[in-house]
Amino acid sequence: MEYIVSLAKRRGFVFPASSIYGGIANTWDYGPLGALMKNNIKNEWIKFFVTSFDDMVLFDSAIFQNAKVWEASGHVDKFNDPLVDCIKCHKRYRADTLLEDTLKISVEGLSCEDMTRLIKDNNVKCPSCKGTLTSVRTFNLMFKTKMGPMADDGEDIYLRPETCQGIFINFSNILKSYRVKVPFGVAQIGKAFRNEITPGNFIFRTLEFEQLEIEYFTHPNDVDKTFTEIMDRVKRWYQYIGIKDENLKFVELSEEERAHYSKKTIDIYFKFPFGFKELQSFANRGDYDLSRHSKFSGEKLEYYDEVSKEKYTPYVIEPSVGLDRLFLALLVNGYREEKVGDNGIRVVLSLSSKIAPFQIAVFPLEVDNKSINLAKKIYEDLKLVYRCTYDEGSSIGKRYRRQDEIGTCKCITVDPNSLDDDSVTIRDRDTMKQDRVKISDLKEYLIKCFT
Numbered sequence: 001m002e003y004i005v006s007l008a009k010r011r012g013f014v015f016p017a018s019s020i021y022g023g024i025a026n027t028w029d030y031g032p033l034g035a036l037m038k039n040n041i042k043n044e045w046i047k048f049f050v051t052s053f054d055d056m057v058l059f060d061s062a063i064f065q066n067a068k069v070w071e072a073s074g075h076v077d078k079f080n081d082p083l084v085d086c087i088k089c090h091k092r093y094r095a096d097t098l099l100e101d102t103l104k105i106s107v108e109g110l111s112c113e114d115m116t117r118l119i120k121d122n123n124v125k126c127p128s129c130k131g132t133l134t135s136v137r138t139f140n141l142m143f144k145t146k147m148g149p150m151a152d153d154g155e156d157i158y159l160r161p162e163t164c165q166g167i168f169i170n171f172s173n174i175l176k177s178y179r180v181k182v183p184f185g186v187a188q189i190g191k192a193f194r195n196e197i198t199p200g201n202f203i204f205r206t207l208e209f210e211q212l213e214i215e216y217f218t219h220p221n222d223v224d225k226t227f228t229e230i231m232d233r234v235k236r237w238y239q240y241i242g243i244k245d246e247n248l249k250f251v252e253l254s255e256e257e258r259a260h261y262s263k264k265t266i267d268i269y270f271k272f273p274f275g276f277k278e279l280q281s282f283a284n285r286g287d288y289d290l291s292r293h294s295k296f297s298g299e300k301l302e303y304y305d306e307v308s309k310e311k312y313t314p315y316v317i318e319p320s321v322g323l324d325r326l327f328l329a330l331l332v333n334g335y336r337e338e339k340v341g342d343n344g345i346r347v348v349l350s351l352s353s354k355i356a357p358f359q360i361a362v363f364p365l366e367v368d369n370k371s372i373n374l375a376k377k378i379y380e381d382l383k384l385v386y387r388c389t390y391d392e393g394s395s396i397g398k399r400y401r402r403q404d405e406i407g408t409c410k411c412i413t414v415d416p417n418s419l420d421d422d423s424v425t426i427r428d429r430d431t432m433k434q435d436r437v438k439i440s441d442l443k444e445y446l447i448k449c450f451t
């Protein structure tokens, strides 16, 4: 993990936020390469899940919504974690995690009172300073603020803790305006905010993060079939972006472990350096959200099937993944160090060409005008089709290493012979194999590489 964090900072993927002011805990900024890579993930996700399917539409709802949305969704009452403080050093812990780690027991389904009793009976102390712990109380994870210039009189407003509610409350708008027919899915990418008690592990758990969510509406009788079909799309997505099978694990949650809205959840775990941890959740939300919003808003959120003449509330299958967590998984999945001859260690980021910040780097081997002009011409040409970068600084070995560790798939080198034989050398990031290719055949060669 240290290597990944160091590479991310050194090469401009991810920086600690507000660093010139001493930083702000668990908050990160994406640098030039990180921002490119994050954008590539979003574009590929939309291409894979939305534009390649006729039963999918894209959506983009506001972060702020009427506070009643969060009452209806159950977040005001139920989106809580059990919190405990140390009286001496004032450190805060999630009581359930602390008890499970200390006593090696499951505390699923226990109330705050039960957990307080467990702490007292087992003399559990603050792991940091051995101080006495307070009673356990619930802590709502939503960020709450006031709307309007008069803070005291303003209306309560929440930063959304998940993006999907914007889709549920627009169910009728989407149906009426886009004339979609059940089964269909709505996909959305956007920021979500949670006042986590124990954030950490770099960008794994943060207070501000992006989610890639799909709410797939289906007939209640078809829910099991749809669950399997959509899960199949998700499994193919992970193959498509190059996540290795051995890094994924599918874990069905028990009733006590599931969120309040879920009838069935399979969490997809990824093998992070700190163990297999949740990468994405995949839930059957039933008709929980549409029914609750119908009840709280007074507007019926139902579907009328014109063929069967049946009116019903669809069930929802929801694959939801954090973009930042997926970004970290992709770095971990692709990172490797290998010994190369006597030249020491080579760091390689084996990212899929769909995700890598750059697909191609172009270099002139020697920095004479003729080589530079030809290399720049090739670069300008390829830039129209591929994500390319150009580098003429330092030795060719160093330039290869620089591109390997940021995941650039192919390096194209113009050497003095190129000026005579109209050919260039193309080096592959993963195998380091080199091919000599005519400049006139370059486009055909690259099409084969990137399809």
Ligand code: GAP
Pocket (backbone or CB within 6 Å): 161, 162, 163, 164, 194, 196, 203, 204, 205, 206, 207, 208, 209, 211, 213, 278, 279, 280, 281, 318, 320, 321, 322, 323, 324, 325
């Ligand atoms: N709408 C369903 C939902 O939000 P969730 O399991 O709470 O379900 C879905 O969150 C995904 O969002 C998680 O699997 C994870 O990838 C990401 N996520 C949740 N909390 C996060 C946090 N604090 N930091 C980064 N990613 C987070």
